[in-house]
Amino acid sequence: MIGDGPGGGNGSGRDDRGVSSAVTYSFIVVITLALTGGLVVGTDALIQDQRQQVVTDQLDVVGQRLVATVETADRLSATANAPDSLAVTREFPDRVAGSAYRVRVVNENPGGTESTVYVETVDGEVSIAVRVSVDSANGIEESTVTSGAIRVRYESSNGKLVVDGA
Amino acid sequence: MSGRGETRGQVFTLEGLLAAIVVIVALVFALQTVVVTPATSGGSASPVESREVDSALRAGVSNDQVKRATLFWDRDTADLAKFYNTARFRYYTRSSFQSGTYPGLLIALDDRFGSTASMSVIVHYHDGSGAVASQRLVDGGAPSEGAVSASTTVTLFDQDEIVDENGAPTGTTLADVETNSSARFYAPDVSSSDVYNVLRVEVIVW
Amino acid sequence: MVTPDGDRSGRRPRARTDDRIAGPSRGQLLLAGAFVLAVGIIGLTFVLNTSVQTNTLAESETGIARGGDALAARQAVRADIGDFLTALNRAYDEDGGATDPWHEYRDAFRAGVPPLARGVRDHHATGGRLVNVTAPSALATAFEDGFRVKQETTDSFAKPATRTAVDPVGQWRVVRDSRVRNATFRFEREVSTSDPAFRVVFEESASGDEWAIEVFEQPTTPGNWRLEVQFEGSTVDSCTGPPRSNAVRLDVDDARFGGDYCPALSRLDPEPTYTVEFRNGDNVRGQFWMLVDRQRPDGPPSSGLPPAVGPQVGIDSTEYERALYGVQVAFRYHSSTVDYETDLVIAPGEI
Numbered sequence: 001m002i003g004d005g006p007g008g009g010n011g012s013g014r015d016d017r018g019v020s021s022a023v024t025y026s027f028i029v030v031i032t033l034a035l036t037g038g039l040v041v042g043t044d045a046l047i048q049d050q051r052q053q054v055v056t057d058q059l060d061v062v063g064q065r066l067v068a069t070v071e072t073a074d075r076l077s078a079t080a081n082a083p084d085s086l087a088v089t090r091e092f093p094d095r096v097a098g099s100a101y102r103v104r105v106v107n108e109n110p111g112g113t114e115s116t117v118y119v120e121t122v123d124g125e126v127s128i129a130v131r132v133s134v135d136s137a138n139g140i141e142e143s144t145v146t147s148g149a150i151r152v153r154y155e156s157s158n159g160k161l162v163v164d165g166a
Numbered sequence: 167m168s169g170r171g172e173t174r175g176q177v178f179t180l181e182g183l184l185a186a187i188v189v190i191v192a193l194v195f196a197l198q199t200v201v202v203t204p205a206t207s208g209g210s211a212s213p214v215e216s217r218e219v220d221s222a223l224r225a226g227v228s229n230d231q232v233k234r235a236t237l238f239w240d241r242d243t244a245d246l247a248k249f250y251n252t253a254r255f256r257y258y259t260r261s262s263f264q265s266g267t268y269p270g271l272l273i274a275l276d277d278r279f280g281s282t283a284s285m286s287v288i289v290h291y292h293d294g295s296g297a298v299a300s301q302r303l304v305d306g307g308a309p310s311e312g313a314v315s316a317s318t319t320v321t322l323f324d325q326d327e328i329v330d331e332n333g334a335p336t337g338t339t340l341a342d343v344e345t346n347s348s349a350r351f352y353a354p355d356v357s358s359s360d361v362y363n364v365l366r367v368e369v370i371v372w
Numbered sequence: 373m374v375t376p377d378g379d380r381s382g383r384r385p386r387a388r389t390d391d392r393i394a395g396p397s398r399g400q401l402l403l404a405g406a407f408v409l410a411v412g413i414i415g416l417t418f419v420l421n422t423s424v425q426t427n428t429l430a431e432s433e434t435g436i437a438r439g440g441d442a443l444a445a446r447q448a449v450r451a452d453i454g455d456f457l458t459a460l461n462r463a464y465d466e467d468g469g470a471t472d473p474w475h476e477y478r479d480a481f482r483a484g485v486p487p488l489a490r491g492v493r494d495h496h497a498t499g500g501r502l503v504n505v506t507a508p509s510a511l512a513t514a515f516e517d518g519f520r521v522k523q524e525t526t527d528s529f530a531k532p533a534t535r536t537a538v539d540p541v542g543q544w545r546v547v548r549d550s551r552v553r554n555a556t557f558r559f560e561r562e563v564s565t566s567d568p569a570f571r572v573v574f575e576e577s578a579s580g581d582e583w584a585i586e587v588f589e590q591p592t593t594p595g596n597w598r599l600e601v602q603f604e605g606s607t608v609d610s611c612t613g614p615p616r617s618n619a620v621r622l623d624v625d626d627a628r629f630g631g632d633y634c635p636a637l638s639r640l641d642p643e644p645t646y647t648v649e650f651r652n653g654d655n656v657r658g659q660f661w662m663l664v665d666r667q668r669p670d671g672p673p674s675s676g677l678p679p680a681v682g683p684q685v686g687i688d689s690t691e692y693e694r695a696l697y698g699v700q701v702a703f704r705y706h707s708s709t710v711d712y713e714t715d716l717v718i719a720p721g722e723i
Contacts (some may be wrong), residue, residue, distance in 0.1 A: 032401040036408060043412030050419040072439035076446070076712055083714035090709060097419070106561045168640040181399030185406030192410030196417040199572075209421050217440075224444060290490055319492050323484075325459040353530060357487035358482050360459060362492020 021048040063130040074134040086154035112139020216314040235269035258301040291353035313372035454720035466693035502706040504618030520696025547648040554721035557622040559658040574642040609636035
């Protein structure tokens with residue numbers, strides 16, 4: 001009896017501390033799972049955020065470069081006689097950070113001399129807008145182009161600059 | 167009992183070691199891929215953008231400075247024909263063109279880039295056999311990695327006159343130079359028409 | 373005695389259970405966490421890589437790829453052909469003895485364009501570009517004939533026939549319904565500061581609008597030359613020249629008055645074609661030169677004697693000679709990214 005008491009006391013010495021092995025076990029598993037889960041989720045969120053930033057940066061570069069090309073084509077077309085042929089072709093990446101994208105040219109004024117170039121991902125997540133103004137009298141034609149090789153050319157029938165796929 | 171303790175300890179150590187190895191391999195892979203990209207090459211980026219050199223050269227074309235610089239040729243000094251006031255060699259090795267009689271183009275370029283960068287100017291011309299040869303105008307040393315260059319073509323005609331030290335036409339045309347045996351110009355007359363030679367002036371800045 | 377054994381035997385199974393679950397699991401969880409961290413690092417690397425690729429993408433922009441080089445090549449060809457025009461006009465000057473400049477300079481031009489084109493092509497070929505310049509085969513498109521109208525001896529700008537009369541006529545219509553380039557004036561002095569100032573008037577043929585350059589001496593100190601550009605009678609801009617004791621040189625297209633840049637002149641922009649008229653020409657004395665477009669409505673000129681002065685050609689002057697007004701060349705530029713073919717009309721110094 002007395003032996004059982006202390007033995008029982010020893011056995012429940014851990015119980016006195018209010019912690020049982022099962023609880024310890026579950027604590028360990030739960031905490032570890034929580035930490036690991038948090039790590040996974042956190043990394044995933046970080047990667048997603050970084051990817052978004054990268055897509056924005058790259059679309060911005062595409063937009064700036066396209067606008068520079070349009071402006072150069074505009075200056076090339078500014079001769080006394082209209083050019084017989086004018087085409088500037090640029091290679092742009094097909095996808096940025098895994099997303100396909102699209103280029104849209106929208107006129108801000110009816111003459112087509114002030115326009116905005118929208119570079120946006122196909123799913124509409126990210127959209128970059130760059131303004132461009134041309135001096136040639138007939139302006140730019142509105143168009144939508146998919147990513148890849150993009151060409152800016154002079155259309156002699158109506159005297160406009162056209163952005164289309166090469 | 168003790169055997170199992172040892173095995174357990176070994177397993178723990180093994181697993182810890184494996185985890186460490188996995189993380190280290192991932193880190194090494196990450197660092198390796200980041201380092202191997204073209205953008206991080208060449209420690210010295212050029213202090214001047216290629217567009218700046220381009221526009222400076224085009225300004226020189228529009229105000230005739232480029233052509234006058236190619237005609238800034240002294241045929242009269244002793245028996246060595248060279249650009250005016252150059253030293254032993256036939257080209258300038260100065261680092262600065264702020265004072266003295268130099269072609270206007272070099273003074274303008276020096277104004278624009280001289281304080282931050284070095285430059286070389288080379289004139290490429292057609293020699294009699296149809297190949298392209300070079301005549302140095304300015305020797306700024308060996309260009310470093312990030313050097314940018316801009317070129318333009320300029321045509322010399324038989325009726326163009328060599329300019330004197332102050333940049334004024336001397337009245338001696340290139341046609342005269344060609345017929346007069348004692349007079350030499352670095353480029354020959356390559357055509358029987360009014361065209362004398364077609365040059366390419368290249369400006370390298372770094 | 374039994375108890376300690378019981379305790380020992382009781383503790384061991386419990387300890388074994390605890391260790392079996394918490395011990396090995398700890399190691400495995402550590403390993404799993406390490407795997408996740410590694411995957412995360414590698415994923416971040418891929419993202420970082422693509423962003424560095426963006427940098428490389430942005431930096432690979434070159435002047436040749438963008439098309440800026442095509443602009444530079446076009447400008448260089450324009451400058452060269454313009455210089456050629458000037459050289460030809462000087463070489464086939466009627467004053468210098470040329471008898472049939474309209475044909476002589478044509479032959480010289482057509483002989484000179486191929487070597488020029490060859491030289492330009494060779495230089496550009498090093499950069500993987502094809503640049504070609506050709507003169508059109510049709511003479512009428514290739515050449516714009518003209519006249520050099522001038523007054524080389526210092527004289528008044530009044531109508532020539534009336535200069536010796538008592539009351540010279542100050543209004544002199546020099547050029548009618550044409551275009552003018554390389555217009556240069558040199559004014560020695562103004563006859564009277566109290567009389568109306570001398571004006572060069574460009575009257576647009578289509579609209580009748582008038583652009584004018586008014587040149588006069590300031591009557592009071594400091595007494596410099598003054599220039600005013602006017603449109604339809606109202607002053608657009610003005611600038612001041614050197615002291616009136618010196619002669620002053622006016623370059624209309626170069627926008628130079630007295631050797632200095634005058635922004636007012638760059639705002640002078642009459643629509644071709646126009647009529648050039650001097651008003652109050654009796655109030656200044658000086659010289660002038662200008663190249664006038666022949667504006668031939670009747671096809672290529674025949675060879676031989678110059679045509680009669682007057683309404684047929686639209687020039688009223690005693691000093692004139694045949695010259696080359698402008699040329700047209702076909703310019704081609706091809707690189708890996710740019711295709712460009714156009715006709716360049718070159719008439720340097722056109723107002």
